[in-house]
Amino acid sequence: MLSFLPAAGLLAVTKQLPAGAAPARSSDDHARFLANTIEIFAGTEESNARPEVADKLTAIARTARNRLAAMDDAGTGELFAGQPLGTSESNLSRSFQYLYEIALATKTPGIDDPDLANNTDVQQRVIDGLIWLHENYYGDQDEGYYGNWYHWEIGISTRATRTLVLLADQVAEYAPELTATYVESMDGYLRKGKDGDVDLDSRFHTGANLADITTNRILQGALLGDDARIEKAISDQQTVFATIDPYDLQHGVTDGYYEDGSFIQHHSVAYTGSYGRILLGRVVQSVKILDGTSYAAGDELVDVVHGWLTDGFAPVIFEGWMMEIVKGRAVSRTTTGYADVGAVVEAIVDLTDYAEPATATAFESYVKFIRSTSQATLDPTSFESPVSIPRYTDILGDDSIPAEDLNPPERSVAFNAMDKTVHRRPGYAFALARSSDRISKYEYMNYENLMPWFQGDGAYYLYLSGQDQREAFGVDYYTTVSPYRLAGVTSPVEERQTIPELYGQAWYENPDHPLEFTAASESQNTYVYFPRGTNGYSGGATLGAYGVAGMVQSDDVAYADKQRGILPDDFVVYQNTQAIKSWFMLDEEIVVLAAGIVDPAGRDAVTTVDSRISAAADDIAITGRERNGGTWSGTGTSQLDWLRYANAGQGTAVGYVFLDRQDVTVSVEEVTRSRQVVRASNPDTDVTKNVFGVSVDHPGGSSPTALAYALVPNAGEEQLQSYADGPLSVLANDERIQAIKHSELGVIAANVFTDRWQHAGRLAIGGPASVIMREADDAVTVALSDPTMDRDTVSVIVRGRPLKVDTADPGVEVTRIPGGTRIVADTHEAYGRSFTATLRPGWPR
Structure with a gap:
């Protein structure tokens, strides 16, 4: 035993603590x-x-x-x-x-x-x-x-x-x-x-x-x-x-929960899945610490946390897995998305003791739902509190508690405050990571997430129901998939160096520069740890369970400021490829349009339609049809109508429908890498995966190119063949407007990137704007939003016979004009929120 060091010797030099100002x-x-x-x-x-x-x-x-x-x-x-x-x-x-x-x-x-x-x-x-x-x-x-x-x-x-x-x-x-x-x-x-x-x-x-x-x-x-x-x-x-009000920040703080369910930490990083769950757990612990005292929390606090769970956490948890888009640098850790959700489950279990009966029942049902859909058994030994374990067990063992999701079966969520989008359907979930001059492209710090460069440039993740997500995503995805070939990304063909490779340590050091680069300085945050983009356009609209999102791909702020002479000469920056992108999220398809793809430095570029990993022993089948009518299988390059990837080992399949004429490259490569390539403190464990890739090359030069395709989760070959006759069509795909139509759903959706009026089917749109219109029965419903977040109004005209307003959100004005119906939404300080109006025939003549 250590020899005892007398407390008197330790305390002799300390000062008397001031007495509390308030009586006990x-x-x-x-x-x-x-x-x-x-x-x-x-x-x-x-x-x-x-x-x-x-x-x-x-x-x-x-x-x-x-x-x-x-x-x-x-x-x-x-x-x-x-x-x-x-x-x-x-x-x-x-x-x-x-x-x-x-x-x-x-x-x-x-x-x-x-x-x-x-x-x-x-x-x-x-x-x-x-x-x-x-x-x-x-x-x-x-x-x-x-x-x-x-x-x-x-x-x-x-x-x-x-x-x-x-x-x-x-x-x-x-x-x-x-x-x-x-x-x-x-x-x-x-x-x-x-x-x-x-x-x-x-x-x-x-x-x-x-x-x-x-x-x-x-x-x-x-x-x-x-x-x-x-x-x-x-x-x-x-x-x-x-709730953070971006137009009335308290103490200048942007960290916390937003009205749309977004959670931000480090001022610009989407972080529900890491810092957000830590905050949730700590707050619930505080409720328990204060219980039974004169400081005990009130019901209103539990109501706030209920909102966090319903609007913030539930959308980004898929079958017990925390989505990658809200984990910051934690995506590089070996802790799985299932373990991340375990911490959320413990907090929910503890909250049931403090919630009103109806809320407590909803919490218990959600706990049971997570357990019933997760492909990994939650180990309650991981709970921080032993008290939570029997409570969890009792919930699972109570046959009177139904297993029910906090999400509706079909849901599309625009987390525009943190530049993320989640689209859910029975059978799959689609998660999209955007960025802007408000939200960081990625987070790197402390030798974690060493190769993050394109994680916020439209990278997406297609989670398939019934799949063990550890075999599809998590640290092994980032370890074995090239950082330049993340699904959804358009990147220049170049090799970049990590921060430790560039500077020999975990940060850039230059305390004598006017920006005072030290380990924890604001300049380090701005330019090294979590740089924002330079684009203002990143957002989207939702209409019921349908969604549209758009983004202008940009350089990060470090590259822009280096060109302005603000950064030191030895500070290394990288230029990005330019692109205009849209994602249209429907029932059976996610349609992706890209236009204006050009590299300012003249480099070749590549768009990765998808990258998926599987165990080396998994039985993979790749089939498709070429545009000349021939059948396709295996790997190589050809112009394809459609492609299907099926993994018998995982019981999953994804289809790809190409909506324009492109040379598509299909590859399968066995990759072995150590998990330390993405995080220095990970165990030096080699991971071997088959990496399946679908990509389209863009030759270097000054001529912009475009691309249009659809992801079809869980698709069979017969379904993919049917797209030759519809129902999808591309109405526009250029640098001004990107728009699609789904004839069976009666949906037209568009992103307008200019400040001029653009046309898509029956719609005339005053941009910049994101718009979805659906015609069903005798109703026309339109949702619109401002993806730049700085417009006072957004206007849309539904052309044709004038329609009368049936219902409309506050802030929406509907008027009859010659040749159609005008919808104007007051988007001033709406921060990307969608506005909806439903119209019907019968406007008085």
Whole structure:
């Protein structure tokens, strides 16, 4: 055991913490905070006695024993073997994590190992470890705060605070001033804040980060009996529940949830699947921590979170898998989309205790739906709280609870605030990643997501029902598919270098430049970590369960600013290929149009219609028909009417219908790469996949080219052959307008990219605009939106016999004009929202 370092020596140089400004509401509140927290992480006698929690208890005990063994083997400058301290902030944070894991095992009911359960010697050893870390590696803030700010302001504080909560009684007896000392140091390390506290004007104190920091400060306040700290932390945390209004930003914060269900972190990164789920989990933990106290959350908070789940999370979860388009740099991690959803499920399970009965039933039904459709069994041992495990088990075992999705069976969602689109049908889901001068093209950071360059340039993911998505997407997709050949991407033919290859480290360093490039500077964010595009056009409209999206493909801001002489000479930038793109999302098809494809540097370019991975042993069949009427199979280049890819091993098929005359290249290549090519800290594990590709080449030169095709999920050959006679037709495909018609659905949809009026079938459209019209029975329904987000109005004329308005959204005006009916939507400050009007015959003559 470590020799005991007297607390008096540690605390003699510390200052007295200021007294709380507000009187304590109740000492019972503070005790309840701590008891609730211990229940969350350690469980209760009742929960831990359930047989389904046994594996969780075993895992907690096994981890603690491993940490104690590492403590025994520690060398000089280590608290745990293999974690040398002094220059690595991640090793220091990990050392605090290991202490927490040991402490947790001593406080977890149901662990009957006498070497752990309530073992005061082990608990004293943890306290000694806290003292030793503070005296040698944490307490001197002139020596600390190197590397990544997150470890100092969030990671270490979270682990140290939880350990102090678990061992509060033992610390009070053994080192009574240790908690106050640690809290003062944690305040001192909150350098991105203000005066050792949260600063809501700080770009670092937003979203999930703010929830983490404030949860820590609530617990610290409970430990110290400091109600002023608690009240301030709760007040700060409540700001994450406010829906972000981009036209009235509070504290300049763009991070958080938007009206359309979007979630943004890091100011411009679509992040529902990573930071969003972290925020969800932390907020639910706060609800549980405050339960039974005078600070307890009200029903309105649960209602807000219900909205997050219905409009934010449910659309991006497909059969238990978190979609790639909302995971930022986390797409390169080996953690699967199924595990990501596991964290969401735990939060939902916990919320059922606090929701109104109808909402609780909806939550329980959704939990059961996820379990019934997921191709991977959710392991509740992964839940952070043992208490959540029996609750989850009870939901699954309750035959009175139906399995029901929070999504309707057919749904099209335009997450225009974060430049993403999701289209869902029974049998498949289509997810599209766009970007703009508002939203980042990608996120790279900390040696993660090393080759991200085209992930926001119209990359899309077609998820097929019944498929194990680990075999189709996830880290292995990015490992084996070329970063230049992501499905949906038009890219120049060139080789790019990763940030570590360019600069020999995880960031670009130039603190003497006027932009002050350091690891955590705003310039690093702007130009290296998550650069935005330079295009203003990225958006779309939805009409019921149909959708249209459009984007002008652009250079990123780094390339543009390098041309303006703003960036240093040694800062490397890459120019993009230009393109105008549209996606029309229907029932059985997703139609893709591309026009104005040209490379300003004269390079060749390639559009990847699809890239799909499969196990090397899977039985793959590739069939099709050439435009000359001949049959097609296998690989090569030809002009095709249609193509079908079928994977018998996965039980999946995708069809491709080519709506114009193009040379199409079909390939299958066995690729073996290490997962470290996309993330340096991934295990150096080789992955072998067959990579199927469908692509169209664009020769370098000054003449723009165009392309039109449709993806047909789960298609059979007979269905693909039927497209020769319709129902799809391309009405326009150039740099001014892209439009299609589906005769069987009665749908016309268009994107207009100019500020001049354009025509598509019965529609005349004043652009820029996104429009869908559907004629069904005797009604004509039109949806329109402003994909630039800066127009005051958008206008559409339905030509022909004038129609009268049946229903219309607020802000929509319908008038009769010679030769048709004009629809004008007030899009001022609508932020890409769709406006809908339904028209019928019968306007008075």
